[in-house]
Amino acid sequence: MRTASNLTVSQYQLAALNRIAFLAATAADVCTLFQEAGTELMHAFSADGMGVLLLDPVTGERVVAHRRGLTPEGEALWAALPTRDTLTAQVVADGRARSWLREDFAPAAQAILAHTGYWAEAAVPLQIHARVLGCLNVTFRQPRRLDPAQLELLHAMASHFAAAVESQRLLARQRAVSAENAQLYEELRLASAELARNQTQLAQRGHLASLGEMTAVLAHELRNPLAILGNAHALLERRENAEPELRRQALRAMGQELKRMNQLVEELLHFGRPTAPSFEPLCLWALVEEVKEAVSAHLPPQVEVSVELHGEMPRISFDARLIRQALVNLALNGAQAMPAGGRLTLRLQETSRGAQLEVEDEGMGITPEVRARMFEPFFTTRATGTGLGLALVQHAVVQHQGHLEVHSAPGEGTTFRIELPRSPSAPAPSA
Ligand SMILES: Nc1ncnc2c1ncn2[C@@H]1O[C@H](COP(=O)(O)OP(=O)(O)O)[C@@H](O)[C@H]1O
Ligand SMILES: [Mg+2]
Incomplete structure (x- = not known):
């Protein structure tokens, strides 16, 4: 910021500069600043009129932001004049301060000065670094030319106006950005509320x-x-x-x-209401034999049930209720797939991860259409089916973090294979 530094500048003017600096720093808005600091400035220079011209930051258009000492008629005369004939246009164009007497103006401008009773005008740029925001001018009813020190003082005062204009603009832009942010945030909030509502509805x-x-x-x-x-x-x-x-x-x-x-x-x-599974280190082989006994009693004599143990007896932790239910369902499905009879095999084998259970039948096999839907609850192809059997099997396997596979060829039978880990970790949240 520029400071006044010449003896032709009076104590009174320096005090005015200080007051303007204070007003620029504290004014609520630029209109108040132009009003209050404008009065200080006019007193300091004993001016008869003053004006602030600002360039629109977007369009570059000249806007008279403040004006004193001109009648509406005088104002209209100046507005009608080609801008190149005005002093302010030249100051805005090259950013250099000037102090002119009536004779320095173009003839058309001289006529207006004479008509409005003015003899002189001084103008300085409103500047932030090299950027010109507009200009500030003072007018006199006497032929008075400001010396360089006085012009420099006027420039120093103008720099406070410029700083205030700039910070008001930054503030406004920041407000617009935060308003935009707030709007974006609100839109986001509405969108996610809508999403949540849709999800609930679905x-x-x-x-x-x-x-x-x-x-x-x-x-x-x-x-x-x-x-x-x-x-x-x-x-x-x-x-x-x-x-x-x-x-x-x-x-x-x-x-x-x-x-x-x-x-x-x-x-x-x-x-x-599936309850949380409880895993216990029990004998899986004993469970397989128990399931064989249980289902055999319900099956027609032409279905022959057998159990096989391959290799070592696996030692794993499992939920006996879930696994029993899964095996019973698979065994009943297998038997139902062999209305004319056949062999149903329950097989147990130790694996590197834990254990593998198989339920194999010699039935009609599963078509791709049925295969695509058979795990859906209530999906059944049987007149008396509930369609819940395989859904329960899948649920049991998931609870054990196990793996379920189906091998089937139409007309050749089906094998359901369940892989169980040795010790399932924390129970999956029950669905
Ligand atoms: N071993 C199998 N052989 C052929 N089809 C099967 C077999 N297991 C299941 N399915 C088919 O899957 C469907 C769904 O089985 P499931 O969920 O147990 O319900 P449900 O036994 O009540 O029909 C059965 O209706 C049947 O069409
Ligand atoms: Mg079933």
Whole structure:
């Protein structure tokens, strides 16, 4: 910033410079600054008029930001004059301060000065470093030329105006940027709220869809056994003295259907509320044999169940309930795939990671279409299926951080292979 440094500058003018510096640093806005500092400046120079002209930072257009000592008519005369004839245009163009008497002006400008009663004008650039923001001028009703020291003082005062203009602009730009940031932030917030809402809706739709499917399956599943139970019950009631064989048949049918309904409820409960697995170092081979016994009792005699242990007895930790359920489901599926009978093999083998279980049948095999959907809950191709078996198998494998594979060729049978790690780590969060 420039400072005044010549003896022709009075104490009073130096004090005015200080006050202008203070006003520039503290004014709430540039209009207030032009008003208050303008008054100081006019007093300091005993000027009769003054003006501040600013270049629009975007368009470069000249804008009269402040004006004193001119009537609206005088203002209009100056505005109509080609800018090259004005003093301010020249100062803005080359950034050099000037002090002119009426005779230094172009004839058209001289006429306006005469008309408005002015004899002299001095103008200095409003500058930040080399950048010219505009210019500040003072006008006199006497033919008065400012000496270099006075011009330098005016320039020093103008530099405070320039600094204030610049910081106001920076502030405005910063406000605009923060407003833009705030708007972006708001848009982002709205967008993520919308996303969250969509996700919830999707999830709800998914839940509703499976709830709808589940209701349909349940209704279907319950209607058959209920019809059979109803028939058997009616028969027993109507024919109290029915032959013992008929009564036995009716009771057996009722028992079977009750069992089927129980099974359905059981599977649904497992599926709907899977509890966290608990892994224990148990004997997997014992479990395989137990499953063989359990399923054999339910299978027709033409299905032959066998178990095989290959190599050493694997020692691993597992959740017995989940693995038993998975094996039973795979074994029943295998048996159901062999309506004409065949061999069902449960195989256990130790692996480097842990253990491998296989359930192999000699059934009809799985088509690619069924294969693509068979793990979906409720997907079934069987009239009496629940479609929950393989979904439960997959759930059990996932809980053990294991691996599930299917090998199947239509007409040649199917093998489901489960790989289990030796000791599953922390239980996966239950779905
Ligand atoms: N071993 C298999 N052989 C042929 N098809 C199978 C076998 N296991 C499963 N599937 C097919 O996968 C479907 C889904 O099986 P699952 O989830 O156990 O339900 P469900 O047994 O109630 O039908 C079955 O309906 C069947 O079409
Ligand atoms: Mg099944």
